[in-house]
Amino acid sequence: MLMKSATQSLTEQLAERYAERIRQRLLAPGARLPSVRECARLHGVSPSTVVAAYDLLLAQGLVQARKQRGFFVREAVSPRTDARSPSAAPQNMGPINATALIRGMFHRVSDKPQPGMGAFPPDWLESExxxxxxxxxxxxxxxxxxxxxxxxxxxxxxxxxxxxxxxxxxxxxxxxxxxxxxxxxxxxxxxxxxxxxxxxxxxxxxxxxxxxxxxxxxxxxxxxxxxxxxxxxxxxxxxxxxxxxxxxxxxxxxxxxxxxxxxxxxxxxxxxxxxxxxxxxxxxxxxxxxxxxxxxxxxxxxxxxxxxxxxxxxxxxxxxxxxxxxxxxxxxxxxxxxxxxxxxxxxxxxxxxxxxxxxxxxxxGQLRRHAERIRARLDGARARSVKLAMAAGCRFVAEPMGLFGWLDTGVDTDALAQRLIDDGYLIAPGGLFHAVRQPSTLMRINFATAQDAAFWRVFSRRVAEA
Known part of the structure; x- marks a missing residue:
């Protein structure tokens, strides 16, 4: 939740939160910001605060308003893109895209375990x-x-x-x-x-x-x-x-x-x-x-x-x-x-x-022995993650194997992803894994980083709000 501060108003804090996500491309060009009412509910502020924050983002050139549709992240303009026709604009772009996940590896949204990451945690890879x-x-x-x-x-x-x-x-x-x-x-x-x-x-x-x-x-x-x-x-x-x-x-x-x-x-x-x-x-x-x-x-x-x-x-x-x-x-x-x-x-x-x-x-033979240790550790993490996911109401649509789990959450995971960013978690929504972006209730989890019960409690709360 946003808190009143002597140095920054609630409006400035909210605008900066979304501006930072846009700069890090956690909100991709073309992504729709939450409606004024939804944003106010998510952040515990008044609708007028949200309107003022969105106006600040407009003034910074980070978003654009579309009549009767809402606010959308503006496509970055460069000399090469100025001459492009409107039809050449990216289509079906969602709020979390491929580069957002990659950037999340370098600019973490928090210090919490990230279920959407595509790699093992660094401490798993440590060796002498x-x-x-x-x-x-x-x-x-x-x-x-x-x-x-x-x-x-x-x-x-x-x-x-x-x-x-x-x-x-x-x-x-x-x-x-x-x-x-x-x-x-x-x-x-x-x-x-x-x-x-x-x-x-x-x-x-x-x-x-x-x-x-x-x-x-x-x-x-x-x-x-x-x-x-x-x-x-x-x-x-x-x-x-x-x-x-x-x-x-x-x-x-x-x-x-x-x-x-x-x-x-x-x-x-x-x-x-x-x-x-x-x-x-x-x-x-x-x-x-x-x-x-x-x-x-x-x-x-x-x-x-x-x-x-x-x-x-x-x-x-x-x-x-x-x-x-x-x-x-x-x-x-x-x-x-x-x-x-x-x-x-x-x-x-x-x-x-x-x-x-x-x-x-x-x-x-050091790589072989190291891989054997990783596999054994992953087996345990997978069992714990599967148990937590199913307890949170998810259904696996593929038998859990390897590093990743492919599961059905029952809600739009693009929208869910934006809610969870507010809680410090980056997930990988199902639409991300299709060549043409489309709404999906599926989500990919990393078994090594999804065995955190705290994440699944937050996940269940956000799903209930959907």
Whole structure:
């Protein structure tokens, strides 16, 4: 609740609260502010205070008023956007979007556990072996050698060698000469897109799916074609019709522990999917970001395909060291050079010192043991989070697996998200995981950060107010 202050009026406090959310893009361009009456109720102030606060936001150019519709966050104006036609304005933008979740990682809305985050809490990732590996590397000539040269274009050879061995353990056969290191898995996905696609090209994606990938492909000018994702895999009937009509160049898939549902691809669906790729001539990029916490028997397209029409992408930000920014891809031999050219144009090379440290962690078995500890801890957190969610009246629409839970709250989660920000919680509403934004009662939770009973008490109160 807002409190009277000697330095700031209630009006100024309320205006600043919304201004800060807009600056941090927790309220995206096009998002509608609560109605005057609703805002007054939420913050315990009079309607006249809300009107005055919204007037301040108008004066600052942060919002615009639309007759008989309310107040909306203004689209930022730049020299490039001035000449754009009204029809080019973003459509279906909701109050919490992909970049809002990313920004929430850096500008937290509070110190409370955030159920909408997409990563493990930092204290889960702490270890003694990572700093020791870095000290080991910098104590050798490698520090001087790696600092004075750009390094190997494809990435540190020692790391690529141990990555090839690691891939062999999940039946993905790729030599070190087929592996390229990147600045995180997202960079690898970007390299693939920029190599294989041109603006306007159609791309098949899973829906629900990773909101950041939708936003990235859209920003590159691609035509995003959603394919419904179910427990067995993508809807192959829909995929076949889309492939027949649009002749896509690429399909982006999370086969194992899919985000946000937790589904994993079945062997039968994988075989039929590869047949469609062969028939229609599109490539598949398989994002195995969550493979470190997946069951050993999980089905991967790259293992079945032998890296013919598939490209394998993964990284270590989720399981080990987010700020090391080490990812990689394993590609068919004929695509290695084009993909490498794109990497060189975007980053030249990748930092060899941390790649050498990571190679040591993998070779010594430290990453494997660390991942086992994380999986065991996650199992306990998942059980507690599921119990709390169900007690709060939620229903899981997918069997709880992996890091994320996909559940039905029974209320509009876009509206719920804005209420919960006032309480210091950032959630991931269901509409965020659709290529075209639409109202949804679904929500993705992070099992590692949703085991806080205090959050579910606040959640239940806000749902009751809806």
């Amino acid at each position: 072996f990572m700093p020791a590996a870095v000290r080991r590397v910098v104590a050798t000539r490698a520090l001087n050698d790696a600092s004075l040269h750009y390094g190997e274009p494809m990435g540190d050879h020692g790391l690529r060698r141990v990555l090839a061995q690691k891939l062999a353990s999940i039946n993905v056969n790729a030599g070190a000469e087929q592996i390229i290191t990147t600045v995180g898995a997202t960079h690898a996905l970007d390299i693939v897109s920029r190599t294989l696609l041109r603006p306007g090209d159609p791309v098949l994606v899973e829906e629900p799916g990773w909101s950041v990938e939708f936003a990235r492909l859209t920003a590159l000018g691609m035509r995003v074609l959603p394919v419904p994702r179910g427990p067995e895999g993508p809807d192959l009937g829909v995929m076949e019709r889309l492939a027949e009509a649009h002749r896509p160049k690429l399909f982006v898939s999370v086969s194992v522990l899919h985000n946000p549902t937790g589904y994993s691809l079945s062997p039968g669906s994988a075989h039929r999917l590869l047949q469609l790729a062969q028939r229609f001539g599109f490539h598949i990029v398989e994002d195995d970001t969550y493979g470190h916490i997946a069951p050993e028997h999980a089905t991967r397209l790259c293992a079945l395909d032998g890296l013919q029409r598939t490209i394998y992408v993964s990284g270590f930000a989720k399981i080990l060291a987010p700020n090391w920014r080490i990812g990689f891809m394993a590609a068919p031999p004929g695509l290695v050079e084009p993909l490498l050219d794109t990497k060189l144009l975007s980053t030249l090379t990748t930092p060899a010192l941390l790649e050498k440290a990571l190679a040591h962690c993998i070779e010594q």
